[in-house]
Amino acid sequence: MAETAVARKIEKLRDELRRHEHLYYVLDAPEISDAEYDALLNELKKLEAAHPDLVTPDSPTQRVGGKPAEGFRKAQHSRPMLSLDNAYSAEELADWDRRVRELAGNLPVEYTAELKLDGLSVALSYEAAPNGGARLAMGLTRGDGQTGEDVTSNIRTIRSVPLSLPAERLKKAKLPQGIELRGEVVMPEAAFLLMNEEREREGLPAFVNPRNSAAGTLRTLDSSIVARRRLVFFAYFLLVDGEYFAAGQTATLDALTTLGFRVNPHRHLVSSVEEMMKFIDDAESKRATLGYEIDGVVLKVDAHATQQRLGYTGRAPRWAIAYKFTAKSGVTQVKSITVQVGRTGKLTPVAELAPVFIGGTTVSRATLHNADFIERLGLKLGDWVKVERGGDVIPKVVEVIEDADHPRGKHSFKFPTECPECGSKVVRAEGEADYRCVNADCPAKLRESLLHFGRREVMNIEGLGDAVVQQLAEKRLVKSVADLYELDEKALGSLEKEVVRVDKKTQQKIAKKEALLGPKAVKTLIEQIENSKKSGLARVLMGLGIRFVGERTAELLAQEFGSIEALMAASAEELERVEEVGPRISQAILEFFADKENRNLVKRLADAGVDMTAEKKQRTAQLAGLTFVLTGTLPTLTRDEAEEKIEAAGGKTSGSVSKKTSYVVAGEEAGSKLDKARELKIPVIDEKGLLALLAGGPAPS
Numbered sequence: 001m002a003e004t005a006v007a008r009k010i011e012k013l014r015d016e017l018r019r020h021e022h023l024y025y026v027l028d029a030p031e032i033s034d035a036e037y038d039a040l041l042n043e044l045k046k047l048e049a050a051h052p053d054l055v056t057p058d059s060p061t062q063r064v065g066g067k068p069a070e071g072f073r074k075a076q077h078s079r080p081m082l083s084l085d086n087a088y089s090a091e092e093l094a095d096w097d098r099r100v101r102e103l104a105g106n107l108p109v110e111y112t113a114e115l116k117l118d119g120l121s122v123a124l125s126y127e128a129a130p131n132g133g134a135r136l137a138m139g140l141t142r143g144d145g146q147t148g149e150d151v152t153s154n155i156r157t158i159r160s161v162p163l164s165l166p167a168e169r170l171k172k173a174k175l176p177q178g179i180e181l182r183g184e185v186v187m188p189e190a191a192f193l194l195m196n197e198e199r200e201r202e203g204l205p206a207f208v209n210p211r212n213s214a215a216g217t218l219r220t221l222d223s224s225i226v227a228r229r230r231l232v233f234f235a236y237f238l239l240v241d242g243e244y245f246a247a248g249q250t251a252t253l254d255a256l257t258t259l260g261f262r263v264n265p266h267r268h269l270v271s272s273v274e275e276m277m278k279f280i281d282d283a284e285s286k287r288a289t290l291g292y293e294i295d296g297v298v299l300k301v302d303a304h305a306t307q308q309r310l311g312y313t314g315r316a317p318r319w320a321i322a323y324k325f326t327a328k329s330g331v332t333q334v335k336s337i338t339v340q341v342g343r344t345g346k347l348t349p350v351a352e353l354a355p356v357f358i359g360g361t362t363v364s365r366a367t368l369h370n371a372d373f374i375e376r377l378g379l380k381l382g383d384w385v386k387v388e389r390g391g392d393v394i395p396k397v398v399e400v401i402e403d404a405d406h407p408r409g410k411h412s413f414k415f416p417t418e419c420p421e422c423g424s425k426v427v428r429a430e431g432e433a434d435y436r437c438v439n440a441d442c443p444a445k446l447r448e449s450l451l452h453f454g455r456r457e458v459m460n461i462e463g464l465g466d467a468v469v470q471q472l473a474e475k476r477l478v479k480s481v482a483d484l485y486e487l488d489e490k491a492l493g494s495l496e497k498e499v500v501r502v503d504k505k506t507q508q509k510i511a512k513k514e515a516l517l518g519p520k521a522v523k524t525l526i527e528q529i530e531n532s533k534k535s536g537l538a539r540v541l542m543g544l545g546i547r548f549v550g551e552r553t554a555e556l557l558a559q560e561f562g563s564i565e566a567l568m569a570a571s572a573e574e575l576e577r578v579e580e581v582g583p584r585i586s587q588a589i590l591e592f593f594a595d596k597e598n599r600n601l602v603k604r605l606a607d608a609g610v611d612m613t614a615e616k617k618q619r620t621a622q623l624a625g626l627t628f629v630l631t632g633t634l635p636t637l638t639r640d641e642a643e644e645k646i647e648a649a650g651g652k653t654s655g656s657v658s659k660k661t662s663y664v665v666a667g668e669e670a671g672s673k674l675d676k677a678r679e680l681k682i683p684v685i686d687e688k689g690l691l692a693l694l695a696g697g698p699a700p701s
């Protein structure tokens with residue numbers, strides 16, 4: 001193709017990709033499948049690779065994140081990023097409303113009610129681009145309100161942040177090319193849970209809540225990590241020439257929507273305290289199902305003129321207020337700290353609490369994550385602490401209470417130097433937050449890996465609970481998960497439990513051993529174990545407990561490789577072709593299978609008849625193994641484009657029809673190849689048929 005034709009083609013692809021990003025990440029209404037999106041993106045990547053001079057910073061290929069940064073540069077905000085005053089009750093809102101109305105005089109007073117998103121605020125500036133549009137120039141964190149950190153490279157990875165704003169959109173929103181936006185970066189709850197699972201496997205301290213993780217992520221120096229964390233940006237303010245957009249808050253939110261930003265849909269115009277409270281009640285009832293965290297509602301005077309009349313105090317606008325939900329927390333005393341040993345040998349300290357009723361349940365234990373966390377809290381045994389429960393997350397200790405009513409504890413907690421289960425040494429690897437038990441045969445590790453193996457999301461072996469696992473380990477009936485498949489009725493029948501009876505005559509307590517499982521329970525458990533053999537590759541992969549391989553990664557690996565043999569034979573490069581698998585995960589997989597004992601475990605599972613295959617999903621390789629011959633002129637695709645698409649999807653193209661040809665794609669004025677195809681009874685399809693195959697469907701005949 002001529003250079004200008006390539007340039008045009010590249011721009012066309014970019015526009016198309018941007019349109020689909022907007023549909024997917026902002027409007028939540030995708031028109032094409034992920035595979036189709038990937039195919040378009042691959043096409044663009046290929047063209048850009050062949051024409052590096054045509055790569056621009058706002059190309060959709062440039063979101064992936066660059067090299068780790070050394071640190072963040074500080075930069076001044078164009079206008080201070082202020083904070084908000086808080087209200088906690090209807091009375092406080094009524095006071096504020098009264099003050100606003102007094103100061104507003106004869107100017108209109110109406111409020112926009114918005115959700116208070118629990119993330120961190122950022123300022124994004126866009127600069128004039130040569131094509132009449134605007135380009136993302138800088139993304140700053142709030143910092144101290146005056147200066148923030150330049151996290152542009154990380155912001156660029158957030159899909160709901162457009163890298164460029166087309167001239168038509170700016171025109172439609174009646175805005176100049178240079179503008180600044182402010183809003184909140186949040187981490188959706190699902191992304192938060194996934195990330196913490198991963199961190200835990202990695203031996204890193206879990207983040208306490210999605211807000212901390214969003215903040216931690218945005219300040220990660222390696223933007224390729226940020227790209228995988230799926231942060232979301234909600235815009236709520238617009239600045240033109242360093243001043244708030246002069247059309248008022250509702251108009252601001254509308255303009256932001258027009259520009260293609262994600263604006264939170266839960267907003268409403270209200271004009272009385274009663275209406276404010278209704279919006280607040282609504283927000284609280286929606287809170288659990290939003291998928292991201294909110295911690296209140298923000299009320300903003302809508303009209304710009306009224307905002308200006310009200311002005312600012314030193315730290316906050318007088319025209320806005322944050323109504324904060326009261327946190328679900330309680331204060332209680334730490335009785336002791338116990339240490340649990342996990343599947344990987346990780347030691348987790350747990351606070352044993354005087355029971356306290358929080359948000360509808362009694363809480364008597366809360367995780368303390370690791371030794372560093374205890375140190376950071378400055379926690380001593382006997383301290384009074386504030387414990388919080390958010391949603392269905394595990395209760396957490398958030399701070400130590402220090403006042404006259406709550407005397408401090410005296411004794412510091414000493415983290416054990418020996419495993420509380422087996423007495424072996426515990427070690428803390430350099431750069432890791434966790435201590436681990438070094439004993440490969442630690443009964444706690446065995447117990448936890450058996451429990452993990454049996455979990456519903458893993459091999460789904462009902463009946464493989466605490467008591468059974470404890471006994472299996474104690475009686476040395478099971479030394480690895482593979483031994484489960486050798487258990488027979490006799491072995492399971494020999495498990496015991498201790499029961500205490502009171503002798504009727506002597507009134508003395510007598511401890512007696514009884515069978516833990518009756519004959520029926522034994523039979524059911526054996527059936528359950530037998531059934532688990534059919535769980536398939538993804539679940540087995542999870543069950544093996546490879547570091548960093550959680551539910552989603554296991555599923556993707558299974559779909560890609562189809563069998564454990566194929567996975568074990570894969571190189572780092574092949575592993576990393578799987579979505580979400582980077583060098584860290586591929587390394588962990590390679591290390592796992594390099595270990596003789598692990599390979600032996602796989603072999604034993606296979607010998608026991610455990611199914612370790614999966615249906616391969618032809619995601620980007622829809623056409624793998626197929627050979628195409630093109631003939632004639634296709635209605636929309638050029639010959640080159642059609643070939644590129646076929647190859648990008650794993651198919652081959654050939655110049656002549658033979659028995660090995662899978663399909664002949666015929667357009668207008670197809671020549672002798674078509675005759676040959678008919679002669680050899682090779683299926684003939686048109687462009688539509690080809691596109692259908694590329695999209696993963698059957699070719700229409």
Ligand code: IVH
Nearest residue numbers: 082083084114115116117120121236298322
């Ligand atoms: S307006 C000049 N609107 O809450 C005022 N803030 O407590 C600034 N926040 O720093 C903010 N959702 O990080 C505004 N819809 C929303 C918000 C919101 C969350 C955060 C923001 C701000 C903090 C103030």
